[in-house]
Amino acid sequence: MKNPRIALAGGLAVAVILQSCSGWVDPYTTQVILFAAINVILAVSLNLVMGETGQFSLCHAAFMALGAYTSALLTGKALPFLLPHCSWTGTSVASQLWFLPVLIAAGVVAAIAGFIVGGPSLRLRGDYLAMVTLGFGEIIRVLLQNTDAVGGARGMEGILPATNLFWVVGAAALTLYTMISLVRSTYGRGFHAVRDDEIAAAAMGINTTRFKVTAFVIGAFFAGVAGALYAHAVEFISPEGFNFLRSFEIIVMVILGGLGRPVGVAIAAVLITLLNEWLRDLSQYRMVVYALIIILFMILRPTERLAPYLRRLIPGVKKRPTPHGKS
Amino acid sequence: MGNPEPPPLLEAKNCSLRFGGIAALTDVSLRINEGELVGLIGPNGAGKTSLFNILTGVYRPTEGEILFDGRSTAGMPPHRINTIGVARTFQNIRLFASLDVRMNVRTSFIARLRNGLVHTVRRGRLFRREEGEIHEEGTRLLAYFGLEQAASHPSRSLPYGDQRRLEIVRALATKPRLLLLDEPAAGMNPTEKEALKSLISRIRTEFGTAVLLVEHDMKVVMGICERIVVLDQGRVLCSGTPSEVRSDPKVIAAYLGESHPVARHREEAT
Numbered sequence: 001m002k003n004p005r006i007a008l009a010g011g012l013a014v015a016v017i018l019q020s021c022s023g024w025v026d027p028y029t030t031q032v033i034l035f036a037a038i039n040v041i042l043a044v045s046l047n048l049v050m051g052e053t054g055q056f057s058l059c060h061a062a063f064m065a066l067g068a069y070t071s072a073l074l075t076g077k078a079l080p081f082l083l084p085h086c087s088w089t090g091t092s093v094a095s096q097l098w099f100l101p102v103l104i105a106a107g108v109v110a111a112i113a114g115f116i117v118g119g120p121s122l123r124l125r126g127d128y129l130a131m132v133t134l135g136f137g138e139i140i141r142v143l144l145q146n147t148d149a150v151g152g153a154r155g156m157e158g159i160l161p162a163t164n165l166f167w168v169v170g171a172a173a174l175t176l177y178t179m180i181s182l183v184r185s186t187y188g189r190g191f192h193a194v195r196d197d198e199i200a201a202a203a204m205g206i207n208t209t210r211f212k213v214t215a216f217v218i219g220a221f222f223a224g225v226a227g228a229l230y231a232h233a234v235e236f237i238s239p240e241g242f243n244f245l246r247s248f249e250i251i252v253m254v255i256l257g258g259l260g261r262p263v264g265v266a267i268a269a270v271l272i273t274l275l276n277e278w279l280r281d282l283s284q285y286r287m288v289v290y291a292l293i294i295i296l297f298m299i300l301r302p303t304e305r306l307a308p309y310l311r312r313l314i315p316g317v318k319k320r321p322t323p324h325g326k327s
Numbered sequence: 328m329g330n331p332e333p334p335p336l337l338e339a340k341n342c343s344l345r346f347g348g349i350a351a352l353t354d355v356s357l358r359i360n361e362g363e364l365v366g367l368i369g370p371n372g373a374g375k376t377s378l379f380n381i382l383t384g385v386y387r388p389t390e391g392e393i394l395f396d397g398r399s400t401a402g403m404p405p406h407r408i409n410t411i412g413v414a415r416t417f418q419n420i421r422l423f424a425s426l427d428v429r430m431n432v433r434t435s436f437i438a439r440l441r442n443g444l445v446h447t448v449r450r451g452r453l454f455r456r457e458e459g460e461i462h463e464e465g466t467r468l469l470a471y472f473g474l475e476q477a478a479s480h481p482s483r484s485l486p487y488g489d490q491r492r493l494e495i496v497r498a499l500a501t502k503p504r505l506l507l508l509d510e511p512a513a514g515m516n517p518t519e520k521e522a523l524k525s526l527i528s529r530i531r532t533e534f535g536t537a538v539l540l541v542e543h544d545m546k547v548v549m550g551i552c553e554r555i556v557v558l559d560q561g562r563v564l565c566s567g568t569p570s571e572v573r574s575d576p577k578v579i580a581a582y583l584g585e586s587h588p589v590a591r592h593r594e595e596a597t
Contacts, residue, residue, distance in 0.1 A: 005450060178448050185454070186433050186440060186461050187447040193423050193434045200421035203383060205409035205438030205501050214444065260425070 004181050011173025019166035030165065034233045036273040037168035038226050041175045043253035043269035044262050045222035050251070051260035052183055053215040054195030055122065056130045059137035060223050060250045065242035066113050066140065067106035067224025068231035069150055074102050075160045075232065099162045103171070103228050110224025111217045113140075118216035122209060137247055144239040155238025156231075163233035171229060172266075175222050179262045182218075191215055192260075256297050334397055336361045336537050337382070337413075337505055342391030344377050344561075351377040352388070352561045359505060359537050364527070366552030366569075367541045370582060373558040375541045376418060379507055382539075383415050384408040395505070410438050414503035416494040418510045418541075422482040428493055429478040432465045435500035465500065471533075472496050472526065488519035492526065499530065505537045506530065512544045520544065524551050549573065557581070 022030065046060045079098070121132040145153045182188045190211045193201040198208050231237045253272050257265030275293060279286045335358040344352040352374045359365050367375050380386045382393060384405040393400045400408055423431050446454045469475045472492055477485055482493060491511050498506055508527070512520050524547055530536050542548045548555060549569040556566040559581040565572060572578055 181448050181450055182444070185442075185447045186436055186458060187442060187444065189426060189430055189434050190437045192426055192430075193437070196423040196425055197421050199385070199405075200417065200423065201434070202405040203409060203415050203417075203421075204435050204497065205406050206434065207404075207406045207438070 004177060004184070007180075008173055008177035011177065012170055015166045015169035015173060018169055019164055022165050025165075031233070032273065032277055033165060034163060034168050034229075035276075036270045037172040038230050038233070039250075039253065039269040039273050040172045040266045041168075041222055041226040041229070042250045043257065043265045044172075044175050044179050045219045045226070046250050047254050047257070047260065047262055047265045048179055048182070048191070048215050049219040050254050051258075051262075051265065052188075052191040052195065053212055055212055055215065056126065057133045057216070057219070058130055058244065058247050058251070059117070059133040059140070060219070061242040061244070061246035062137040062140035063110040063114060063220040063223035064227035064230065064246070065144060065237075065239070066110045067227030068237045068242070069144060069156070069227075070109040070224070071102050071106040071228030072156050072159045072231045072237060073150065074105060075162065076156065076158070096162065096164070096167075099167060099232070102162075103167070103225050106228035107221040107224040110227065111221040114217045114220025115213065118213045118220075122212040122216060134244065137244060141239045141243055144242075151238070153239060155236060155241075157236045159231050159235045159237070161232060161235055163229045168229055168233070171225055175225075176262060176266060178218075178222075183262070195260075252294060256294070256301075258301070333360060335359060335394075336363075336396060337539075338394045339378075339382065339388075340392050340394070342378075342381060342388040342393065344374075344381055344386060345389045350561050352381070355391075355558070355561070355563055357556060357563070359539055361504070362531060362535050362537050363554065364531055364538045364540065364552050366548040366555040367539060367558065368543070368545075368548055368555060368572075369558035369564070372560075374561040375558055376509060377561070378558065379415060379509055379539075379541065382408075382507060383413060406438065409501055409503075412502075412504035413507065414498035414501045414505075415507040416491070416498050416509055416511060418513065420490050420494055422490060422494060422497075424481075424483050426482060427479050428474060428482050428485065429465055429469065431482050431493060432468060432497050432500050433461060435497050436461045436465075438501070468496050468500055488515050488522070491515065491523075495526065495530075499534065499536070503536055505539065508538060508540045508542075510541055510543060512542055512547050520547055523547065527551055 018025075018033075025033075042060060042064065046057065049055050049057045049060075079102075117133070117136045121129060121136075124132060144150060150156055183191060190201070190206050193204065193206055194208045194211045201208050201211075227242075249272070253269045254265050256272070257268030275290065279289055282289055337357070337359040339355060339357040342352055342355045343350065355374070355378060357378070367378065369375055377386070381388045384400065384403050384407070387401070395408070395411060395413060398411070400411075403411075423434060426434070440457070442454050442457050466475065466478070469478055472495070474489065474493060474496065477489065482490065485493060491514075495506075495508065495511065511527075512523055515523060527538060527540065528551055531538060540548065540552060552569060554566065555569055555572045557564040557572060557575075557578050559577075564577050564581055565575050567575070
């Protein structure tokens, strides 16, 4: 098996190139790329939980919210207090490296929340797990709504515009690399074993609870990073932006991309972001057309069909020997 | 002569399992020695699979205790019981449907991996070496049991007999000291059954694994087991060599019913 690190290096190179060309990209296109890459991170990280490990989670947006608020508090309150004389808006890559620890902190806070909610609730199955995660997502949202320190229902505004093409594309490449290399390994087959048959997995010595919690925590970490990127891209966050519908949108991306297919899921995330943009002009008919297209997507499943062809373009990713899900 | 009996590999002491008012197992005791091949038979509903489930930690015995290698397995979850050396197959085949044959075997190495999460994502030298070792060992096991041709096929596409064989290979790959086989011959044709018999004998000679075999097919059980335990209505009816068990009137009665002429004849004779 070739090393998928080559793919990672390629992704990071694209991130640097995109950033150095950012002067020629108009702000609207930049924004769309930012959203697309953030959605890729969200969808691919949820795919580890839903697609690879088979656990239904309805609180991905809550992890995203935790990351967004953590990072906004850090850059808005903590950093100016600690380092009052620094300038935070340089253009070169080097002068922006301070953003990296903020992203990691956002991810870690979300991961800790993932551990706290996942530890006890992942012993549940199917519908029950969905209920617990739905409840958790609402709790986070309501808590944020009623905490005046983070602006309550008004949210937080004036967040530093620190997110740029380098950070989002780099983070998306890193997320994809982590997920693909994790799953394409003996260790990663544990997630699939848990998804396929928990009783058999346990009989083979696999600690099923530990694998489920691991998937949940890693998924939450990347959702937190995506939240931080989102907050510093739109410069304004409010609890309503991370409600149940947001979680659901990510789930739609994962399902359309084909559960357990990271590349397909990433493509679906980009397509849905673009779809959202194209349908903006339709005003009140937007959701009608959106839903229709989703249904058509479900029937025709273009991303699932495209994935094998695109996989060939990525070096280091081995061709899947058997189509997944056929039994 | 004066040699003390070797300590058993597995000992179940007076185990009972009750679901509410229903007693699945009552006061069952069982000893399996290192490297021994023991058959477990009994009519439908006798509690054979229940016994398997308490031995592998799927259920906890309501009463009694189970010692593996002198150590109590009370409170151990199933995956822990596997790592101390007990592997099993299932009556209704439980392969990982989305994984191919090779990957099904590979899952057995996960519990013993030296590489954790971080090494796996980093893909360093240590990771690549261990992946290579696992690949080789998996290939060797598949080749030994004649499944190497099918290594990259989806596991569920295999013929029925091969699926059962793959389940045995997957269980063996966890390097157990005791292998529990739950009706491995079910649904096999006579040729496959013969192959299974030689496979089980090979497991014992080559791997030194003790085997507890649940089976309805008397030809298979009588043919290869050195000791047979008969369960009926959750109790141990009798145990002994195949010929002892075969001529035991209680066994005949349990299988054929009390009033059966053979059973009555045997009872009168004794």
